[in-house]
Each structure stands twice: as C-alpha cells, then as structure tokens.
Amino acid sequence: MKISSRLYMFILFASCLIPMKASAETPSHVFQQAADLENQILAIRNDAKIRSKLAQPAVQTNKLPVHVYSKAIELNQKIIRLQKKMNLSVAEQKTIPIKEITPNDVYEIVAFLNAELGKVTQSKGLTYKHAEFVDGKTPSNVYEKMMEASLAIDDLIGPINPNQVFRNSEIIDAEFDTIAKKMQVKIPDRTVPLDKSASPYDSTIEGFMNLYKIAKLERKLGIPAVRVADFPIGKITPTEVYDMTNNILAELVRIKAKLGITEPAPTPALLEGKKPFEVHQLMVKVGRKIDALAQ
Numbered sequence: 001m002k003i004s005s006r007l008y009m010f011i012l013f014a015s016c017l018i019p020m021k022a023s024a025e026t027p028s029h030v031f032q033q034a035a036d037l038e039n040q041i042l043a044i045r046n047d048a049k050i051r052s053k054l055a056q057p058a059v060q061t062n063k064l065p066v067h068v069y070s071k072a073i074e075l076n077q078k079i080i081r082l083q084k085k086m087n088l089s090v091a092e093q094k095t096i097p098i099k100e101i102t103p104n105d106v107y108e109i110v111a112f113l114n115a116e117l118g119k120v121t122q123s124k125g126l127t128y129k130h131a132e133f134v135d136g137k138t139p140s141n142v143y144e145k146m147m148e149a150s151l152a153i154d155d156l157i158g159p160i161n162p163n164q165v166f167r168n169s170e171i172i173d174a175e176f177d178t179i180a181k182k183m184q185v186k187i188p189d190r191t192v193p194l195d196k197s198a199s200p201y202d203s204t205i206e207g208f209m210n211l212y213k214i215a216k217l218e219r220k221l222g223i224p225a226v227r228v229a230d231f232p233i234g235k236i237t238p239t240e241v242y243d244m245t246n247n248i249l250a251e252l253v254r255i256k257a258k259l260g261i262t263e264p265a266p267t268p269a270l271l272e273g274k275k276p277f278e279v280h281q282l283m284v285k286v287g288r289k290i291d292a293l294a295q
Helices: 003-017 027-047 065-085 103-123 137-157 160-183 200-221 238-259 276-294
Strands: none
Touching: 003 160, 003 276, 027 103, 065 103, 065 137, 065 238, 137 238, 160 200, 160 238, 160 276, 200 238, 200 276, 238 276
C-alpha cells in the first residue's frame, strides 16, 4: 500500500471516531410536523362527524421561529383542553424559552404536540396520513399551517374566548413592568378609562399599534425590529385578538433575551366573565408603557 493510501485510510478511520453532530432541522422539517399535527386533528374531527368548513387563515409573512413557537404554545393549551375533555392524561404546559429560538426548538415542541395529540388518536384507534416532506418552506409557511391546525381544533373544544385573551393581555402588561424595572424606566401611573363600547376590532387595532411601538423599542435596544403583519381582513373575533397577543408575547421573549432577563412570564389565573372592552383597556395601558420605554 502506498504512503498516500495509508494516510487516506488513517484519516477515514479517525473521522469515524469523531462524534457526528446531529443534523439541524429546517423550517421544512417543522412544516412536515405541523402538517402531521393538522392531519391528526382532521382525523379526530372526522371521527366526531364534524362537517363544518375549515377556516382558512390569511397568508402569513415575516414570521420568525419565535412566532411559530408562540403558535405552538397556543396549540399546546388547546390540546390540553381536548385531552381533559376526553379524560386522558394531559400534556405538560410549555412556555417559550428566553433565548433565540431556532427551527430546532420549534421542531421539538411541534413533535411533542404530535405525540400528545397521538394520545387522542390512539385512544380512538384512528389512523391518519403522514405528511410528505416538502423542501423550501419558511417560518411564515409553518406559522400559517399551525394556524390552520389551531382553527381546526376549535370545533372540538370551542373557540378562543375573551377570558383567554384577557389572561394573555395580563401577562403582556406584567412583562412590560419587568422590562421597565430592568431598564430603570419609571412608568407613569395613569388610569386608563374603560370604554365599554370597545370591540375585539378595537383591541386588535391597539395591539397592532403596540407592535409598531415595540418595533421602535427594539430598534432602541439594537434588536432587528419586528415587521408587523397586515391587519386581519374580515370579522375580528377573540381568535384574531389572541393571535395578536401571542405575537406580542413572542417579541417580549426577544426583548427579554437581549436585556438578559431570565425571570419567567407570570401565570395569572383564568378569570371568567371577561369582556372585549376589558382587553381593550389593557392594550391601551400596555401601549403607554411601551411609549415610556421607547423614548
């Protein structure tokens, strides 16, 4: 054997001893998991003889993995509700890690949701078609697919209501207090009047205004600013408002990670009897806090 051949064989043998790094998951892999999640939900809907037309979300743009993770948290909560309804063991309630979220992170939580939803399909002896891998998907494509799955499960457990939106708004409000403390900014203590004529549409307007204000705060902190999506078209329901609050929560993770805040988000109790105008009041209050922080 020639010297060069021996050297080649040594290098080949040595390379086998080096641990191989696990391949990174891409948005396309996450999309495949999200499609499987939707297919499981469709199988459960079909078994429940639900024949209503599936709601279709608007085309999504400018989403980051952290936004997809926030949508996975929403589905996590809904799957828990479905498991409770069916008297099954319930999934762990996840939260968004305070760090830069990667496609790997999103893949893991969506795979976890698939396994938890599998408790439902297996308990009923259901089968479903596994999604094929399609290359070239983006986080925005995944977010849209997760929205489809989230809307599809609503017919099994009931849609988002103002109580759930109010709890998200409470979390957002408290998170900005934590950020203000870290930034050493005093928030003006002013009462926000309650406008009982405010609707989910008004709450969504305030929420989108807050996302633009968050973009200003992010630029101040040296974070790539959120690119705010188009305002939803058509009738605005608590579902759309909830989606908006989840996007704000995703941005708060980015801000907290930049500031080195490790304190987890609060977990307020789910209150009953909340109205859309109470959500609107909190969104106005949050906007004033962001104004003080972004100056």
